[in-house]
């Protein structure tokens with residue numbers, strides 16, 4: 001049982017002291033647990049489980065080799081070679097996506113923590129607007145990360161700036177933004193269609209050579225071609241579904 005805890009703790013990259021601090025459980029509980037003198041009582045075990053975002057039963061299941069990768073966010077069972085292999089693939093895709101899109105928050109607890117902390121700042125109207133803007137951008141980065149992740153780190157996902165303008169163009173998502181902050185965000189990113197519900201962008205099914213300009217690819221510079229691709233995505237994204 002203690003071993004399961006250790007694996008989980010190490011996979012999340014935290015120390016006992018940090019867990020103790022976050023849960024309010026005395027350090028002696030952890031040393032007693034380690035030495036086998038005693039096992040944390042149910043209420044304490046529940047706090048530890050909550051901290052890691054796992055069910056309390058997690059610690060009593062000795063078959064558990066579950067690990068959550070702090071980078072790509074995939075939870076996998078390290079005792080199954082297939083799972084390990086699947087993680088390797090996802091991790092590579094994650095890495096390519098980070099190279100293209102910049103930092104991604106895929107590790108759920110980190111993402112939730114970042115959102116909660118920044119929401120306190122972005123919603124506090126007594127703080128300077130620029131500080132609130134930065135906090136709101138961090139929140140958007142969390143949502144963006146989730147969106148890229150939901151699309152299996154597909155590199156056809158729109159970049160962050162475009163993604164934000166799509167969120168801002170969706171009245172169901174942006175209605176909880178306070179007016180001043182929203183105005184500033186719209187100034188910075190603009191608005192456009194592309195996300196009609198939720199906060200996940202859906203990559204349209206792109207068929208090759210559907211845009212005439214594509215055929216004359218040789219007549220365009222790389223920069224122009226990139227722009228064409230961008231417009232193509234937006235046009236397709238703006239099309240009504242179904």
Ligand SMILES: [Zn+2]
Pocket residue numbers: 069070071072073074087090091094
């Ligand atoms: Zn990974």
